[in-house]
Amino acid sequence: MTALHRKLFRDLWAMKGQALAIAMVIASGAATFVMSLSTRDSLRLTQAVYYGDYHFAEVFASLKRAPESLRARLQAIPGVQQVQTRVVAPAKVEVEDYPDPVTGLLVSVPDFGPPLLNGLYLMRGRLVDSRRDDEVVVHDSFAKAHGFQPGGRIAVVINGRRKRLRIVGVALSPEHIFPIRAGDFIPDFESFGVLWMARTPLEAAYDMEGAFNDVALTLTADGRLEEVIERTDGLLRRYGGIGAYGRKDQVSHRYLSEEFRQLEQMATIYPVIFLSVAAFLLNVVVGRLIRTEREQVATLKAFGYSNFDVAFHYVKLVLLIVAVGVLVGIVGGERFGRGLSAMYMDFYRFPFLLYVLQPHVAVIAGLVSAGAALAGTLYSVRAAARQPPAEAMRPEPPARYRETVIERLGLKRWLSQPTRMIARNIERQPLKSLFTAIGIALAYAILMVGFFFGDIVEHMIYVQFGLSQRDDMTVTFVEPTSGRVLNELHSLPGVEYGEPFRTVAVRLRSGHRTYRTAIQGVRPGGDLHRLLDVDLNPIDIPGNGLVLTDFLGGILNVGPGDPVTVEVLEGGRPVRQVRVAGFGNQYVGLSAYMHIDALNRMMREGHAVSGAFLSADSRYANEIYASLKEMPRVAGVTVRKKAVKNLEETMAEQLLTFAFFITLLAGTIAFGVVYNSARISLSERSRELASLRVLGMTRGEISYILLGELAVLTLAAVPLGFLIGRLLCGYIVTSLETDLFRLPFVVEASTYSFAATVVLASACISALVVRRKLDHLDLVAVLKTKE
């Protein structure tokens, strides 16, 4: 090892505290990056292997009913490789000792042999025996939520007929990695479950003998998705097909794709913040180091070290810090990645997890961290390299001070001498003061970013369930039913009020832009389910025209008054031109709304309803649920109270755990920035402060001079921090925006005050530490040292 390398390691050791703090910030950035991307890659790999091994279909279609003979014609579509026809039946499920409504989706599996497509991964028990008509395999998440085991019993109500079933197995399916009920946006494992029955008994129970109402396809290597979808639609049209779709519109697949996108966002946003802070800290610390080593640099140059040698020496120092940070980050990121992947396994039901950390992810983490660190220190290192050696040998000229603006404004006589020193010092080095303030501001900002997710969840719950969906329960019918059914619901004891709705699956088209969604027909003046405008005021549904979610308006690129082509995907499949009447605000999903009568007119269906929103006396809840179970037309019931609880729990687990993690890191950063600034001011000014002590100033007075400056900067950073924080929060909200859900941009006062409290507390702790050092200032030794 050369002598210069020894110097490097000893310099580093001498500043180990600061170096370690910076390395940890870099480690946080690298860890978030590695964690997010390795989790994404692992889930992707797991997904790909699972899809491949269990033959996940590529095209899906539901229909009303078609004879099994249609299967051959589907198979004959060019580009189709395999066809799996199925019977899929919605059912109400009765679980012993669980009074709340539970809905199930019964899916048929072939009588003999495993399913061709969307295979089952059997976790316990066995597959169903088609010779027995009461056997069922349940999805693992549903089984876990209720503690089902093979041998257990449940009852289902299919088409109004109650049927007792015996659980023989517990399984997973690539089709239901994210088992969610249509229309929900957070899975509820207790009140929704996927169940598999053998084809023959399910056909019998659902009046589908010799027929199917659902089909899954795979494509040949040269099969074209669009073409197959089009031809499938053509074949199924007569049989009540509601439009075939590819994997990208398959619910479970879509949620997974969204998750991947969010992980990528996380892999960008947070490392960028952490690495900027690290770059800033390195700039401060290395700048300071180089200034103190001014004469050493000059000596090295006097003996023939070149500018490059000197620059490279400090670059190596920076890279060593980066190396420690990146190494810790990669190791930590790998561990967090395993943990996060495992947490996702609770949410996304894969049978296995293949964790991978791709080497290029680690390499990029290293390169980006090193790049950020070098960018942060470039200026200081260049200055060191370019310093003319003779000039560096001479003592630095006394710093240029002048009277500050405040003093020139005539406030001088109200400022004490120490206060003037504070003001002049800040004004003398405006850039340095600004950078310190920006560093502290970043700490405020990161804390806000970590904490504002809580505000979002609260706000979403308030808007979704306080302002918009105010019903106690939502009842959906098996198929569109006469509006008279509402009277039947009203007559149930405990039901106070009901509003009908009609849901129609459609494809909206404007020019070449299309979007598959549902039009909700609602009654004007509704109180249980209200449309909100962007300012969250209820809007009344107009007699004619479509009200679109504003994000959907953006996707279709339409404004109020523009025509939109509505291609209905069910019933007589009419195609109509409808004008956009206005826009509404909705955080989850992208629905379109119409007056229920206008929608029924468009469908030419008279007064039909798909379901109803009910408000009910909670004391009667269990009786109402029991009555609804008995009504054959009722397909399912969603309870609002449960939806809120479920949303809170899920969000709490996902977002708030993450927010807590970020908050912890942010607190450390806040402390690091403030502490570093204080330490550096102390070492730069210890001589000056010691002189003042010798001249008779008290410890309190010199502490005021040093810490007063820091206090001013910490407070000045508040508005700047809030501004940066708001911008970052806004950026995160926008970047997480998808058609599945949008996050509202809300930052509550509590988040601002939380951020301020944490930073100010860190600042106070740093101040106390520095104050202790000031108390131990060795006056004689300090004055002896050569400047």
Next chain:
Amino acid sequence: MPDAATTPGAQIKETVFEARSLTKTYGMGEVRVQALRGVDLDFYAGELVVLLGPSGSGKSTLLNILGGLDTATSGRVSYHGKELTAATDRELTEYRRSHVGFVFQFYNLIPSLTALENVAVVTEIAEHPMEPADALRVVNLGDRRHHFPSQLSGGEQQRVAIARAIAKNPAVLLCDEPTGTLDSATGIVVLEALERVNHELGTTTVLITHNADIAGMADRVIHLHDGRIGEIRRNVAKKPVRELHW
């Protein structure tokens, strides 16, 4: 101007440095300082020259320009016929690396390196260096080589600095007030080390001081005043360092 090279009877010596009409102005804070106001001077191989003058007379500036640490505002300096004033930064670095050894008033040792390592910092980049331990033995510090600067006295630190300066076998040794912060007994030990290097290795040595008593050890004594050369005196009888006192 009488000079060694032209003085009848003097041995013809090779010219190491040749300075002509040298001036230097620099800014110090908000003040402009004219450090050199036209200096013409030659230095010869193997001689020991003492530059004498009060502080602010331009001694250090002259030394820094000779050593390639600083550049002149006008005029020119050449080293063995090669013009330093026209050299690029890269060439000056190469010049310092291969030909010049420096000793500074404040030693300028690297505090995080031991005595031996401080010497090694230089020998590692030199072409035909001494062993660092040998260089330390020349200044009688062989047994202190594993001490850090903070564990050494001022005189010892300065001797480490001298060892560091001579370890690369430089052609010239430039010393800026090497005894400025030392008491006289310690100063004499340091000067003895310099004398030995000049005598045994034949290194051309330029030594700055404001202490006239030290001038006795020189071959030539050059007085500087206010950025100009005042007087150049040749010591007919050079005094050994141990006979000096102040």
